[in-house]
Amino acid sequence: MRVLISGGGIAGLTLAYWLHHHGHDPVVVERAPRGQFGGYGIDFFGTGYDIAARMGLTDRLAAHQLPTEDIRYIDKRGRPRARLERRLLEKVIGGPYLALMHARLEEALADAVGNRVEVRHENRIAAVEQRPDGIDVVFADGTQEGFDLLVGADGVHSATRELVFGPEEQFARHLGYAMACYPVPDTHNLGPRRIHYSEPGRQIVLYPTDTPGELIALFLHHTAERDIPRRSERRATLHDAFDGMGWITPDLLAAAPEDDLFMDNLTQIRIPTWHRGRVALIGDACAAMTLTSAQGASMAMAGGYLLAEALNQHADHTTAFRAYDARLRPAVRLRQDRARAFARTLVPRTRTGLVIQGALSCIVMREAFAGLLRRGYGDTTSIFACT
DSSP: OEEEEEOOSHHHHHHHHHHHHTTOEEEEEESSOTTOOOOOEEEEEHHHHHHHHHTTOHHHHHTTOOOOOEEEEEOTTSOEEEEEEHHHHHHHHTSOEEEEEHHHHHHHHHHHHGGGSEEEESOOEEEEEEETTEEEEEETTSOEEEESEEEEOOOTTOHHHHHHTOOGGGTEEEEEEEEEEEEEEOTTOOOSEEEEEEETTEEEEEEEOSSTTEEEEEEEEEOOOOSOOOHHHHHHHHHHHHTTOOTTHHHHHHTOOSSOOEEEEEEEEOOSOSEETTEEEOTHHHHOOOGGGSOHHHHHHHHHHHHHHHHHHOSSHHHHHHHHHHHHHHHHHHHHHHHHHHHTTTSOSSHHHHHHHHHHHHHHSSGGGHHHHHHTTSOOSOTTTTO
């Protein structure tokens, strides 16, 4: 079958690899220029790690592991309030674990796909019309083409989902937070650790990238606002939300880029069906969990792998789509529910809440509470554990 994949990120590239592996003819269309990868750091384990191993990618990914020795929660003077050692984190995960930059995983997947799959950069789908025996697609550059199937792998704000299933507001479940992130130099010599600093209703997270001397600054704050600011307004919006915050916040805000500032809301996507006719959705397009799940990349790879498996096992695409949905949805729902519950306590809105959170953190960040900590990662079990 000839399958058009809208989106050349983690989900789309994983699907392309496995469709080609099973003898199909995938074509990927991606809005970004060739070689442009982005995103913040990810925790990579469980299902995603298993699929990467089946693709022969784990050694390459391990070479880019982030140099994070521990996770620290600090006060406004930079003094540790609680600490989670990497050794305990690995025990919590209960299996192989990598801390990676999102871009490194995308690069590895793009190289795995290589020249075996056609990837069309700087283009996108503009219109879709389904026929009983295929799909007609109009691209943004005006060209038209026919395919057997279409798969939307184009993220939480999926244009494919909008065209075929309806507007985003029908399926978006906002968690009440906005986020922003960008790289900054480690001018304060914070070193190889992830640091969380919180004040009522807002939090800053700093962690090293795989570039020496560079950190990612991640900002989270409570908000009821659902619209994402225009790019020209984002720096001012960030300052409005975090001005007056202690520790090294003024230096971090001063380092914010003028134009290329990533900003979004923490939004889950919950949609009744992941397929309609000859169109299916994978990854964040149908199952966004947000960064509070720590498993978005793994579930994106699971979607690509399991959809390709289903299309290989079933001659009829409708049966394949249903099998894929039935296999993956329970795992996604579990992780979404736990991520949503975790988000409620992520950044307390009051100073009393922060004091209580700090006291509890000092208690639970011990081996005796590994099971409780594991719940914060949704479910660390691979979906292949019982197969």
